[in-house]
Amino acid sequence: MAKTLYDKIWDAHVVHEADDGTCLLYIDRHLVHEVTSPQAFEGLRLNNRTVRAPEKTIAVPDHNVPTTLDRANGIENPESKIQVDALDKNAKDFGIHYYPVSDVRQGIVHIVGPEQGWTLPGMTVVCGDSHTATHGAFGSLAHGIGTSEVEHVLATQTLIQKKSKNMKVEITGHLRPGVTAKDITMAVIGATGTAGGTGYVIEYCGSAIEDLSMEGRMTVCNMAIEGGARAGLIAPDEKTFAYCMGRPHAPKGAAWEAALTYWKTLKTDEGAHFDKVLTIKGEDIAPLVTWGTSPEDVLPITATVPSPDDYTGGKVEAVRRSLAYMGLTPGQKLSDVAIDTVFIGSCTNGRIEDLREVAAIMKGKKVKDGLRAMVVPGSGLVRAQAEEEGIADILKDAGFEWRMAGCSMCLAMNPDQLAPEERCVSTSNRNFEGRQGRGGRTHLASPAMAAAAAITGRLTDVRELG
Numbered sequence: 002m003a004k005t006l007y008d009k010i011w012d013a014h015v016v017h018e019a020d021d022g023t024c025l026l027y028i029d030r031h032l033v034h035e036v037t038s039p040q041a042f043e044g045l046r047l048n049n050r051t052v053r054a055p056e057k058t059i060a061v062p063d064h065n066v067p068t069t070l071d072r073a074n075g076i077e078n079p080e081s082k083i084q085v086d087a088l089d090k091n092a093k094d095f096g097i098h099y100y101p102v103s104d105v106r107q108g109i110v111h112i113v114g115p116e117q118g119w120t121l122p123g124m125t126v127v128c129g130d131s132h133t134a135t136h137g138a139f140g141s142l143a144h145g146i147g148t149s150e151v152e153h154v155l156a157t158q159t160l161i162q163k164k165s166k167n168m169k170v171e172i173t174g175h176l177r178p179g180v181t182a183k184d185i186t187m188a189v190i191g192a193t194g195t196a197g198g199t200g201y202v203i204e205y206c207g208s209a210i211e212d213l214s215m216e217g218r219m220t221v222c223n224m225a226i227e228g229g230a231r232a233g234l235i236a237p238d239e240k241t242f243a244y245c246m247g248r249p250h251a252p253k254g255a256a257w258e259a260a261l262t263y264w265k266t267l268k269t270d271e272g273a274h275f276d277k278v279l280t281i282k283g284e285d286i287a288p289l290v291t292w293g294t295s296p297e298d299v300l301p302i303t304a305t306v307p308s309p310d311d312y313t314g315g316k317v318e319a320v321r322r323s324l325a326y327m328g329l330t331p332g333q334k335l336s337d338v339a340i341d342t343v344f345i346g347s348c349t350n351g352r353i354e355d356l357r358e359v360a361a362i363m364k365g366k367k368v369k370d371g372l373r374a375m376v377v378p379g380s381g382l383v384r385a386q387a388e389e390e391g392i393a394d395i396l397k398d399a400g401f402e403w404r405m406a407g408c409s410m411c412l413a414m415n416p417d418q419l420a421p422e423e424r425c426v427s428t429s430n431r432n433f434e435g436r437q438g439r440g441g442r443t444h445l446a447s448p449a450m451a452a453a454a455a456i457t458g459r460l461t462d463v464r465e466l467g
């Protein structure tokens with residue numbers, strides 16, 4: 002029977018299938034961060050268990066770490082400090098791979114995994130973090146798990162799962178200038194809503210997806226979870242193989258050749274069945290921004306703020322509340338909305354190509370007077386590369402703060418936070434109430450759009466900058 006890519010990876014990892022269809026899946030890579038792992042390690046201790054496959058378990062602190070240059074002095078917030086200290090100790094006690102804050106390879110777990118060659122095609126990858134979907138860009142089955150599952154995977158290297166349905170999201174044609182991977186993924190959520198992917202694993206395909214670099218593909222898969230999907234994935238191709246080759250933990254020599262032969266089989270067969278299909282023309286996607294407090298609240302930058310009257314059902318009240326929270330008025334042009342802050346970073350858009358894109362726009366330009374603008378590389382290695390390429394200097398000259406790696410202002414778990422009513426254009430993936438700080442107002446956008454906003458001090462169509 003013709004199989005989808007998801008079917009193939011699933012079948013290759015089933016250890017046991019119960020009568021009701023519940024499966025025990027083998028897990029190839031377990032990524033761990035400080036927020037969702039302390040109780041899991043504690044559970045192992047209490048039961049006198051060890052980590053089943055320490056060589057497949059990789060930990061890095063990211064959510065709670067400060068991103069200021071003086072962070073070697075330690076973490077001030079007691080709760081954050083406890084979590085990071087616990088990970089330091091757990092990594093040592095259980096003998097798993099670890100990138101501490103002091104290591105140049107430290108960064109956001111979803112950036113470190115691919116960068117170090119831990120994430121490879123055909124694998125099952127889990128992490129106690131919803132944005133694990135990012136790793137699906139390599140043609141791996143990657144998704145978030147809860148803390149009790151983290152303990153289960155640590156102890157057994159397996160996970161109890163029920164199979165999801167197959168959904169295909171095809172982006173045909175090609176993107177227009179000024180439109181990026183971030184706009185693709187936001188357009189998909191705009192079309193399906195935050196529950197459109199519930200119960201599905203999405204395979205993204207089509208020429209506009211093939212056109213993307215690995216980094217762009219990671220941006221697309223990263224937000225699969227915001228559309229409700231269990232995971233998002235993209236069939237590996239020559240770009241995938243080239244990205245993986247030579248990474249520290251990628252196979253070498255004969256093992257590489259054998260892996261490559263297998264990886265080339267990782268694509269959906271002709272005629273395989275998808276339970277749901279969404280097709281979007283690449284040419285129809287415009288640079289997008291969010292106006293509300295859900296990632297589905299997306300509009301082209303050329304649009305105006307919607308009115309609750311434009312909606313029906315439960316969304317009417319939700320829109321009213323969103324607009325009040327966001328301090329926006331129906332009918333207002335999005336491009337007239339003045340901003341206070343620009344945040345460039347996160348596991349959605351904190352990779353080197355994102356920073357290159359911002360630098361290309363900022364070169365010779367300045368961040369608008371009075372604006373707070375921050376670039377937080379996704380890993381220490383991204384930071385080092387950006388410094389080597391002269392990107393850091395361009396960004397600093399333009400008026401951006403140049404930070405150390407971490408989740409930073411993507412979520413308010415560390416000192417980088419918005420003040421109440423502070424309005425931010427952010428390259429991250431969530432715009433929920435209070436996500437970037439209590440009362441903070443988030444507009445999600447691509448790095449290019451964030452750079453454009455940094456120059457003008459308002460939501461701005463990057464295509465206008467010329």
Ligand SMILES: CC(C)[C@H](C(=O)O)[C@@H](O)C(=O)O
Pocket residue numbers: 036037064129130131132145412
């Ligand atoms: C803290 C963590 C569990 C959470 C997640 O699961 O995604 C965070 O990374 C986020 O982006 O909200």
Ligand code: SF4
Pocket residue numbers: 063064109111130132347348349407408411412429430
């Ligand atoms: S960068 Fe943001 S989305 Fe990504 S793992 Fe960190 S908090 Fe979650």
